[in-house]
Amino acid sequence: MIIDCHGHYTTAPRELEAYRQRQLANPDDATLAPPNIADDQIRESLEKAQLKFQRERGTDVTIFSPRASAMGHHQGNASTSLQWSRVCNDLIHRVCNLYPDNFVGVCQLPQSPGVPPANCIGELERCVKEFGFVGCNLNPDPSGGHWTDPPLTDRWWYPIYEKMVELEVPAMVHVSASCNANFHATGAHYINADTTAFMQFLTSDLFKDFPTLKFVIPHGGGAVPYHWGRYRGLAQDLKRPPLGELLLHNVFFDTCVYHLPGIELLLKVIPIENILFASEMVGAVKGIDPETGYNFDDTKRYIDAVPRLSEQDKRRIFEGNSKRVYSRLQGRIFGQSSSARSAD
Amino acid sequence: MIIDCHGHYTTAPRELEAYRQRQLANPDDATLAPPNIADDQIRESLEKAQLKFQRERGTDVTIFSPRASAMGHHQGNASTSLQWSRVCNDLIHRVCNLYPDNFVGVCQLPQSPGVPPANCIGELERCVKEFGFVGCNLNPDPSGGHWTDPPLTDRWWYPIYEKMVELEVPAMVHVSASCNANFHATGAHYINADTTAFMQFLTSDLFKDFPTLKFVIPHGGGAVPYHWGRYRGLAQDLKRPPLGELLLHNVFFDTCVYHLPGIELLLKVIPIENILFASEMVGAVKGIDPETGYNFDDTKRYIDAVPRLSEQDKRRIFEGNSKRVYSRLQGRIFGQSSSARSAD
Numbered sequence: 001m002i003i004d005c006h007g008h009y010t011t012a013p014r015e016l017e018a019y020r021q022r023q024l025a026n027p028d029d030a031t032l033a034p035p036n037i038a039d040d041q042i043r044e045s046l047e048k049a050q051l052k053f054q055r056e057r058g059t060d061v062t063i064f065s066p067r068a069s070a071m072g073h074h075q076g077n078a079s080t081s082l083q084w085s086r087v088c089n090d091l092i093h094r095v096c097n098l099y100p101d102n103f104v105g106v107c108q109l110p111q112s113p114g115v116p117p118a119n120c121i122g123e124l125e126r127c128v129k130e131f132g133f134v135g136c137n138l139n140p141d142p143s144g145g146h147w148t149d150p151p152l153t154d155r156w157w158y159p160i161y162e163k164m165v166e167l168e169v170p171a172m173v174h175v176s177a178s179c180n181a182n183f184h185a186t187g188a189h190y191i192n193a194d195t196t197a198f199m200q201f202l203t204s205d206l207f208k209d210f211p212t213l214k215f216v217i218p219h220g221g222g223a224v225p226y227h228w229g230r231y232r233g234l235a236q237d238l239k240r241p242p243l244g245e246l247l248l249h250n251v252f253f254d255t256c257v258y259h260l261p262g263i264e265l266l267l268k269v270i271p272i273e274n275i276l277f278a279s280e281m282v283g284a285v286k287g288i289d290p291e292t293g294y295n296f297d298d299t300k301r302y303i304d305a306v307p308r309l310s311e312q313d314k315r316r317i318f319e320g321n322s323k324r325v326y327s328r329l330q331g332r333i334f335g336q337s338s339s340a341r342s343a344d
Numbered sequence: 345m346i347i348d349c350h351g352h353y354t355t356a357p358r359e360l361e362a363y364r365q366r367q368l369a370n371p372d373d374a375t376l377a378p379p380n381i382a383d384d385q386i387r388e389s390l391e392k393a394q395l396k397f398q399r400e401r402g403t404d405v406t407i408f409s410p411r412a413s414a415m416g417h418h419q420g421n422a423s424t425s426l427q428w429s430r431v432c433n434d435l436i437h438r439v440c441n442l443y444p445d446n447f448v449g450v451c452q453l454p455q456s457p458g459v460p461p462a463n464c465i466g467e468l469e470r471c472v473k474e475f476g477f478v479g480c481n482l483n484p485d486p487s488g489g490h491w492t493d494p495p496l497t498d499r500w501w502y503p504i505y506e507k508m509v510e511l512e513v514p515a516m517v518h519v520s521a522s523c524n525a526n527f528h529a530t531g532a533h534y535i536n537a538d539t540t541a542f543m544q545f546l547t548s549d550l551f552k553d554f555p556t557l558k559f560v561i562p563h564g565g566g567a568v569p570y571h572w573g574r575y576r577g578l579a580q581d582l583k584r585p586p587l588g589e590l591l592l593h594n595v596f597f598d599t600c601v602y603h604l605p606g607i608e609l610l611l612k613v614i615p616i617e618n619i620l621f622a623s624e625m626v627g628a629v630k631g632i633d634p635e636t637g638y639n640f641d642d643t644k645r646y647i648d649a650v651p652r653l654s655e656q657d658k659r660r661i662f663e664g665n666s667k668r669v670y671s672r673l674q675g676r677i678f679g680q681s682s683s684a685r686s687a688d
Contacts, residue, residue, distance in 0.1 A: 229603025259573025
């Protein structure tokens with residue numbers, strides 16, 4: 001089985017975006033009705049996109065969350081963010097119920113700049129306990145490119161970590177859109193946030209406080225694998241333990257790197273048990289690479305093309321590591337029928 | 345000849361830092377005397393560090409600038425920044441006069457957040473025309489991690505670009521220290537700035553306006569080579585020209601990547617003519633890699649170890665590309681005597 005641990009509902013029916021615009025036009029109106037979206041609209045939005053790509057590329061299950069760039073934690077206020085998160089997560093839940101063999105849910109959190117992350121516990125519990133979601137996306141910069149909240153290693157974040165540990169769910173570290181003109185969202189802000197989070201973890205004792213807390217750093221870990229020597233050296237200069245001991249029990253990288261040389265580097269320097277297959281489709285880069293004739297984000301092809309990767313290692317990247325990190329996946333049965341899915 | 349295009353005077357005598365502390369304690373005092381540093385102190389600070397490493401590693405000339413993390417553009421005000429830049433650049437000039445075979449100067453600019461970069465023209469001209477410096481370091485975020493000024497592609501920056509073009513000097517895109525707790529300076533802020541600048545260039549027509557403007561993106565180009573497929577794909581999605589046409593006549597990467605797999609990736613995906621040898625010594629990572637037994641920042645070893653790199657390509661990386669980008673190096677004669685150095 002091939003699990004893609006990083007997919008967003010980027011193709012949701014346009015009613016969702018229209019709802020969001022109405023909401024932001026009246027951020028204090030708590031009576032706004034949720035968008036009216038039919039099951040057939042959901043089916044159509046997926047059949048021609050994510051499901052089509054799953055079939056074409058030979059992947060099975062996508063760990064699926066609301067569109068990251070639309071989380072927009074910097075827009076509106078804390079109650080806007082909660083309403084918007086609930087609407088988005090409800091929709092992911094419907095996707096997972098319609099296609100229980102193809103999608104597993106991960107939730108957006110109702111973060112808001114300057115508001116304690118403890119504020120997100122209710123929605124995380126709802127999504128995990130009521131919907132059977134297996135993780136969350138945690139935004140290290142709810143300000144959208146101004147980085148005004150404390151680092152992820154600050155006690156400010158500890159209440160949400162306590163709940164994550166209790167529920168046994170990991171977080172993918174994932175920013176949303178940038179409202180800072182310096183940072184292109186998918187070309188700079190996303191990658192910078194990945195690099196930033198890793199260095200925060202490197203300089204802290206967070207995982208002494210939470211030995212079972214788990215984070216997935218997406219987009220191949222930002223700049224980290226390319227600069228793995230720099231990070232090993234910085235840890236040493238700073239009298240930190242070696243990276244394996246310091247954080248590789250808790251920090252994992254996905255494979256959203258859109259060319260073969262990048263994937264080769266990732267698989268060469270990062271231990272195989274820390275790498276989770278992902279494509280981020282339909283996501284940041286939509287086109288076909290003229291050098292290969294295939295989609296840039298068809299990352300399975302790159303992994304299949306890496307020389308000397310054993311079948312056992314492939315299975316770990318494609319399935320085993322995701323089941324270990326998203327531990328609520330264990331015991332789930334896919335590929336039989338919709339009734340086979342545990343209601344949790 | 346081997347030219348290291350990225351070295352900072354990180355080992356300056358302590359009088360320099362003491363001066364800076366006095367200055368910041370009274371930022372409006374324009375009468376502060378410059379630090380009193382003897383030639384022998386300068387010699388001692390270099391003989392046991394940069395010069396020792398040049399000899400040990402077999403490199404010849406370092407393109408040398410003030411300590412980047414100490415530029416501190418976010419501290420004090422515009423006039424503090426000007427005084428501090430003059431003091432730092434004067435010291436680099438003395439280094440270059442004491443060791444004209446070993447060092448060539450690049451200047452710090454007196455940037456200050458919210459102050460137009462046109463403000464830096466005088467100091468750039470002084471350093472190039474009076475001192476014979478061959479380039480400058482340009483800070484894309486003078487706020488020190490808050491990114492409050494416009495992107496590098498905004499017309500805000502055009503006056504300094506006009507002067508760079510007129511003087512035929514490139515800029516290395518280099519931030520200073522971070523005063524944002526989210527960003528570790530050398531582990532996150534530096535690398536993020538590199539990635540950010542590249543994406544700013546990718547989304548703009550800056551090089552149509554300045555066809556001969558040249559930037560070196562240090563630290564191996566941040567995350568860019570590792571995500572080269574992503575950037576090729578983003579350019580295509582955004583209907584931009586291919587990267588080679590769009591920016592590779594103007595944007596160059598150094599080799600400050602501290603492990604062999606990273607250097608191999610860099611040399612595989614970036615055209616050889618866009619890669620400039622550099623080590624950033626004595627800089628971000630000071631220790632010895634236990635996996636190799638050599639300093640992490642001894643980047644010449646990695647390049648020498650890359651299989652199938654022709655002697656011609658090595659010469660371009662080690663010398664030819666730097667002479668092309670830092671075009672004022674052309675015609676300079678090194679390795680004879682101090683009098684051989686052109687006074688420019």
